[in-house]
Ligand SMILES: [Zn+2]
């Protein structure tokens with residue numbers, strides 16, 4: 001009786017082992033689909049994109065007509081360059097953006113920054129990589145530099161979202177990604193609560209280049225998640241030019257299109 005019982009148990013164990021083996025083999029030959037970094041749904045990835053088609057369709061990509069200096073979509077009747085670029089001088093020569101800072105893109109960028117989602121930040125960078133493929137304005141770029149965070153902010157957040165977004169981009173462009181060259185030497189107040197003039201003042205002397213040799217004579221692409229007034233990026237570009245960079249272009253995942261929200 002006991003022997004019979006033992007044999008039954010052995011049969012059950014063998015059955016479980018066989019099933020596990022079968023499942024492992026299935027996984028080997030039919031690996032599970034990757035899941036979209038934005039919505040978590042399994043999807044068939046189109047390399048290198050980490051987002052599914054449904055999520056991509058929800059992103060408000062920049063569409064023409066745009067401002068020739070900053071890629072901001074021109075609103076009804078607005079002439080080129082856009083209102084934001086008129087009367088402003090920036091230290092970068094060209095600003096580019098992939099999407100408008102609105103709707104789903106606003107949600108994604110917020111999450112990538114504040115919900116401890118380094119995977120989402122890097123995933124969004126795969127959009128940069130695809131976007132950059134046929135972008136003639138990036139042909140002269142020698143190096144990619146993400147806008148750095150102040151060390152205190154980096155310690156709190158745990159990662160620099162701009163740096164993670166720039167990784168797939170630099171790989172796609174086959175250009176070096178410099179992460180320690182430009183540094184934030186002054187902790188700035190959060191730009192979102194400041195007026196336009198305060199923002200400009202707030203970013204003054206916020207950046208310094210610690211390795212001038214790395215940027216000397218080079219055309220640099222500065223990368224960040226969001227551009228609103230452009231003052232932060234312009235201050236970073238100024239530091240790079242002072243260090244000897246030949247020129248600076250900027251690329252952000254999103255550009256703000258509702259200037260009324262950042263007060264005059
Ligand atoms: Zn998705």
Ligand SMILES: [Zn+2]
Pocket residue numbers: 067068069070071072081082083084085
């Ligand atoms: Zn413009």
